[in-house]
Amino acid sequence: MHPSATTATPVTATAPDALPQVPHDIAPLLLVPLLALLMLPLVGSLPIWITLTVAGLAMGMMIFIMASGLTLIFGLMGVLNFGHGAFVSVGAFTATLVFLPLRGWLEVDSLLLNLGVLGLAILLAMLVTGILGWAFERVIIQPVYGQHLKQILITTGGMIVAEQLINVIWGAEQIPLPLPASFRGAFLLGDAAIEKYRLIAVIVGLTVFAVMFLVLNRTKIGLLIRAGVENREMVEALGYRIRRLFVLVFAAGSALAGLGGVMWGLYKETLTAAMGGETMVMIFIVIIIGGLGSVGGCFIGSLLMALVVNYAGFLAPKLALVSNILLMITVLLWRPAGLYPVAQH
Amino acid sequence: MVQAQPPMSEPLLTLNAMHTHIGQFHILQGVDMVVPRGGVSALLGRNGAGKTTTLRTIMGLWPASQGSIRFDGKEIGKLTTPAIAQSGIAYVPESMAIFSALTVKENLYLAAREGEMDSVRLEWIFGFFPALKKFWNYPAGNLSGGQKQMVAIARAIVEPRKLLLIDEPTKGLAPAIVHNLIAAFRELKTTDTTILLVEQNFSFVSALADHVAVMDDGRIVHAGAMRDLAEDQKLQQRLLGLSLDSHQ
Numbered sequence: 001m002h003p004s005a006t007t008a009t010p011v012t013a014t015a016p017d018a019l020p021q022v023p024h025d026i027a028p029l030l031l032v033p034l035l036a037l038l039m040l041p042l043v044g045s046l047p048i049w050i051t052l053t054v055a056g057l058a059m060g061m062m063i064f065i066m067a068s069g070l071t072l073i074f075g076l077m078g079v080l081n082f083g084h085g086a087f088v089s090v091g092a093f094t095a096t097l098v099f100l101p102l103r104g105w106l107e108v109d110s111l112l113l114n115l116g117v118l119g120l121a122i123l124l125a126m127l128v129t130g131i132l133g134w135a136f137e138r139v140i141i142q143p144v145y146g147q148h149l150k151q152i153l154i155t156t157g158g159m160i161v162a163e164q165l166i167n168v169i170w171g172a173e174q175i176p177l178p179l180p181a182s183f184r185g186a187f188l189l190g191d192a193a194i195e196k197y198r199l200i201a202v203i204v205g206l207t208v209f210a211v212m213f214l215v216l217n218r219t220k221i222g223l224l225i226r227a228g229v230e231n232r233e234m235v236e237a238l239g240y241r242i243r244r245l246f247v248l249v250f251a252a253g254s255a256l257a258g259l260g261g262v263m264w265g266l267y268k269e270t271l272t273a274a275m276g277g278e279t280m281v282m283i284f285i286v287i288i289i290g291g292l293g294s295v296g297g298c299f300i301g302s303l304l305m306a307l308v309v310n311y312a313g314f315l316a317p318k319l320a321l322v323s324n325i326l327l328m329i330t331v332l333l334w335r336p337a338g339l340y341p342v343a344q345h
Numbered sequence: 346m347v348q349a350q351p352p353m354s355e356p357l358l359t360l361n362a363m364h365t366h367i368g369q370f371h372i373l374q375g376v377d378m379v380v381p382r383g384g385v386s387a388l389l390g391r392n393g394a395g396k397t398t399t400l401r402t403i404m405g406l407w408p409a410s411q412g413s414i415r416f417d418g419k420e421i422g423k424l425t426t427p428a429i430a431q432s433g434i435a436y437v438p439e440s441m442a443i444f445s446a447l448t449v450k451e452n453l454y455l456a457a458r459e460g461e462m463d464s465v466r467l468e469w470i471f472g473f474f475p476a477l478k479k480f481w482n483y484p485a486g487n488l489s490g491g492q493k494q495m496v497a498i499a500r501a502i503v504e505p506r507k508l509l510l511i512d513e514p515t516k517g518l519a520p521a522i523v524h525n526l527i528a529a530f531r532e533l534k535t536t537d538t539t540i541l542l543v544e545q546n547f548s549f550v551s552a553l554a555d556h557v558a559v560m561d562d563g564r565i566v567h568a569g570a571m572r573d574l575a576e577d578q579k580l581q582q583r584l585l586g587l588s589l590d591s592h593q
């Protein structure tokens with residue numbers, strides 16, 4: 001039918017194919033060490049600086065765990081989930097179902113035993129929040145795809161309902177959550193005190209980041225998520241059902257919020273139903289700083305914000321409350337779409 | 346060169362009185378079009394005529410508000426985009442929509458739904474798009490416009506599909522790269538794949554197409570053999586507002 005078919009001739013006369021530079025946009029990566037180093041002379045004392053820096057990193061890791069799911073949820077489907085904090089609270093309260101019966105083991109000063117109980121609590125919290133996230137997406141989010149105002153209203157409503165349910169199930173009193181025996185106290189590094197639990201938080205945070213990085217870069221589902229954050233229509237045009245991908249992301253993001261809630265609850269050593277809602281301001285700030293849809297940006301944004309809050313708390317306590325907002329404004333003046341702009345919305 | 350001619354004489358794609366609304370706007374107002382099996386069918390028309398909307402409606406990215414879309418013997422007008430893609434249609438949008446954060450390899454890997462990419466087929470693609478081999482592990486966002494277009498087309502053909510919808514592939518590209526694309530499309534014509542090509546570049550399309558349809562104001566206003574339109578300057582003038590000296 002088409003005898004004119006020729007063998008293709010690669011045109012070498014086209015643009016001289018100079019190998020392009022791989023664009024490692026490292027400027028945002030440098031912000032964290034840069035900020036820390038800048039603060040050293042201002043703080044004036046190396047031990048205090050070390051303590052503040054570790055405290056900031058630990059807090060940043062916990063915020064990252066709570067926020068990382070939300071940035072993908074928004075990035076992939078443009079869904080504004082103001083109820084994300086509910087999963088933080090639910091995760092923390094679910095953990096008490098393990099912590100309270102096993103209180104005895106938490107009092108034993110054995111790192112292994114304590115970590116075992118913590119692992120069990122985290123597992124249960126992630127399972128419960130993951131399943132709840134899946135149901136929340138089906139029932140509450142699906143009817144309002146693409147309608148931002150309704151999303152804000154209905155997810156805020158979902159959050160209020162969740163908080164009330166927690167009050168019904170666990171009572172309205174705040175629940176004390178003492179640290180397991182082997183997590184209490186601090187190491188001394190020279191003159192600097194480093195709280196043990198903060199180190200654990202840093203390790204958990206780094207692990208979560210590493211796992212997310214591997215999944216997003218090395219698995220087909222991860223590549224589809226990154227592709228979908230950039231252009232979900234094209235992912236569908238390639239034959240993939242983006243909604244199935246999104247339910248998965250939503251459930252995983254909710255489970256991460258649950259994990260973050262367990263870590264955050266132990267950090268605060270008390271639980272209240274409102275604790276998740278209270279973290280939402282920080283969570284929104286870090287995902288905006290990071291660039292909506294960017295897990296790497298969220299990671300850097302979380303560390304930056306927590307460091308700024310900790311340094312400001314020491315240097316200018318009056319500024320501490322607004323320091324995170326100031327940070328966000330500064331970053332957005334530099335990069336209006338956040339550190340790593342990726343999402344299509 | 347064997348062109349598999351299926352037993353049924355039904356065209357590969359038939360649009361019947363297809364209407365599309367975008368919001369309150371009535372964009373496509375009864376499109377009737379037939380894409381025969383095999384070869385290249387061109388869809389021409391001035392800017393804003395509705396060509397992109399036609400391709401998006403076939404792909405299910407805009408819902409058809411009326412009419413039918415028959416593809417390969419089945420009605421696809423009510424299917425979702427992924428189901429339409431799985432039925433054997435690949436889409437190269439006007440914006441190319443490559444995943445810029447992913448490498449060239451990852452872009453093609455996602456397009457290969459069967460899982461693994463066929464290495465023989467890849468070498469065949471590298472034969473007419475050698476830049477893809479060179480930049481295989483580079484982020485696709487870093488490539489030049491022409492190379493991005495190669496990624497977008499390669500994504501559509503990394504596995505055999507029955508129909509390719511390609512929207513203005515030469516837009517903004519240098520003449521040398523347009524040449525490269527002509528060679529690639531000629532090579533594609535030797536396969537069983539049917540191509541529906543939207544273009545503004547008349548010389549490009551007349552070098553490739555067998556059939557042509559011309560669209561204006563959301564309707565098809567002419568359909569026939571490409572050769573007849575290419576030879577009839579008066580008709581070109583009337584339908585497209587072109588004369589031979591206005592295109593290269």
Ligand SMILES: Nc1ncnc2c1ncn2[C@@H]1O[C@H](COP(=O)(O)OP(=O)(O)O)[C@@H](O)[C@H]1O
Nearest residue numbers: 367370372390391392393394395396397398399
């Ligand atoms: N998203 C949209 N919203 C509203 N109108 C649109 C949209 N996309 C296209 N149109 C209108 O539909 C008409 C056809 O557009 P299009 O299909 O892109 O034309 P073509 O591809 O032939 O240049 C134009 O008048 C355009 O303004």
Ligand SMILES: [Mg+2]
Nearest residue numbers: 396397398439
């Ligand atoms: Mg167009």
